[in-house]
Amino acid sequence: MTARTERAGRGALARRRLAGFVVATLAVGLAGGGPARAEPSAPAARFVDGLGQTVLAVLRDGRLDRAARLERLSQLLEEASDLTLVARLVLGRYWREASEAQRRDFVALFRALILKTIAERLDQYGGETYEIVGVQPVDERDTIVSTRIARPGGTPIAVDWRVRAEGGRLLLIDIVAEGVSMVVTQRSEVAEIAGRSGIDGLLREMRRRLDGTA
Amino acid sequence: MRARRRIFGVTPVRLASSLVAATVFAAPAARAVEVSDPLEPVNRVIYGLNELVDVMLLGPVAEAYGELPSPVRTGVRNVLDNLRAPVTFVNDLLQGETDRAGTTFARFFINSTLGLFGLFDLASELGHPQHHEDFGQTLAVWGVAEGPFLMLPLLGPSTLRDTAGLAVDMLAFDPLAHASSIEPSIARGVGEAVDTRHRLDPVIRDVRRNSLDPYATVRSAYVQRRAGEIRNSRPGTADPRYESIFREEEE
Numbered sequence: 298m299t300a301r302t303e304r305a306g307r308g309a310l311a312r313r314r315l316a317g318f319v320v321a322t323l324a325v326g327l328a329g330g331g332p333a334r335a336e337p338s339a340p341a342a343r344f345v346d347g348l349g350q351t352v353l354a355v356l357r358d359g360r361l362d363r364a365a366r367l368e369r370l371s372q373l374l375e376e377a378s379d380l381t382l383v384a385r386l387v388l389g390r391y392w393r394e395a396s397e398a399q400r401r402d403f404v405a406l407f408r409a410l411i412l413k414t415i416a417e418r419l420d421q422y423g424g425e426t427y428e429i430v431g432v433q434p435v436d437e438r439d440t441i442v443s444t445r446i447a448r449p450g451g452t453p454i455a456v457d458w459r460v461r462a463e464g465g466r467l468l469l470i471d472i473v474a475e476g477v478s479m480v481v482t483q484r485s486e487v488a489e490i491a492g493r494s495g496i497d498g499l500l501r502e503m504r505r506r507l508d509g510t511a
Numbered sequence: 512m513r514a515r516r517r518i519f520g521v522t523p524v525r526l527a528s529s530l531v532a533a534t535v536f537a538a539p540a541a542r543a544v545e546v547s548d549p550l551e552p553v554n555r556v557i558y559g560l561n562e563l564v565d566v567m568l569l570g571p572v573a574e575a576y577g578e579l580p581s582p583v584r585t586g587v588r589n590v591l592d593n594l595r596a597p598v599t600f601v602n603d604l605l606q607g608e609t610d611r612a613g614t615t616f617a618r619f620f621i622n623s624t625l626g627l628f629g630l631f632d633l634a635s636e637l638g639h640p641q642h643h644e645d646f647g648q649t650l651a652v653w654g655v656a657e658g659p660f661l662m663l664p665l666l667g668p669s670t671l672r673d674t675a676g677l678a679v680d681m682l683a684f685d686p687l688a689h690a691s692s693i694e695p696s697i698a699r700g701v702g703e704a705v706d707t708r709h710r711l712d713p714v715i716r717d718v719r720r721n722s723l724d725p726y727a728t729v730r731s732a733y734v735q736r737r738a739g740e741i742r743n744s745r746p747g748t749a750d751p752r753y754e755s756i757f758r759e760e761e762e
Contacts, residue, residue: 421713435757485727489727
């Protein structure tokens, strides 16, 4: 565990900021639709490909306005992912310490913050396309589907999608962009704040973020 | 304003005790998920200062640079990448990656000649894709532990191992270090800073807007990304600590 300090300066940023890939991954990833060149055979690969194609269709559908597009994407996210499980993994050891009410609040705020991020990224779709480049089973439940997202005029980004088989369904539970996992990164943010100001302090901070007053 | 008070609010005693703690707790284990950060109070101060420099100087300069036509920026990037090739080549060899060393050599040769001193990346189109290696990665391949996390002034996130690696790359392996004057090195450093800042701009905006604790985000992402670079993104090298996160809810 890292040393804690009340001097934690928020809002400070250094030069090399690879991190935002993570915060933005959901949005970038979801916006990264395009024709897959590889023929995905494994169910997990088909699942990721299907998700990518659907997102792409939503982004390119000229009949949808911004609100409808956002609505459609949040629906997709709810269907394709287990956000309660992801929130729980992000809260890490503090999940066990949290009361029922705190857990409920955390999951709700976590979900709202992800949707806020997607909304912010919605207008930034710039013709990205993806390609499925590998499928690697991890254990009996989880599979990593590797994609390469090509950006016009930029170097491609390697993005891995961790897919879990649960109750006969497939669910997206982590996104790893250029080696940076969304779950791991958010876990360390959350642990930092919860370690400093407790779970209630964390929930307050999340509410501030959501209101845009932070 | 609050942030500024914090920047100057660290007492010498706190600094000294952190330095002592850093020596004592320098972690031996490789940590992809959690990095040891005994210098966190000092690191956060430096992070705050870097942020100040970014907002006042580097950010605006990078924004102006972004207004240049895209082919110009690509050319700048290509020249900078080509200048890094010798360092990558030496480290490819030190890691025993002879195939990758061959690719790096071919790239440097093609791009320095046909590519007009690195302005055009013809090598990529001829099937020699680019990669980067540095001595920090070489040390990792040799089994040296990453040590404590460090936030370097102006240079940003690092670890003790990566900082040592950077020093060796800059002072020993980089041909520019052996040039008779220092101007080329400075020009390249400024170019790298501006170009890198420009390319990371969307990421930086996202972290500023969405991170609950930007310092923690940067620290975590830096360590994770370096671990990926060291593996050269080869599959089958999953981190057990990463994997254990996804079995937590069974406990």
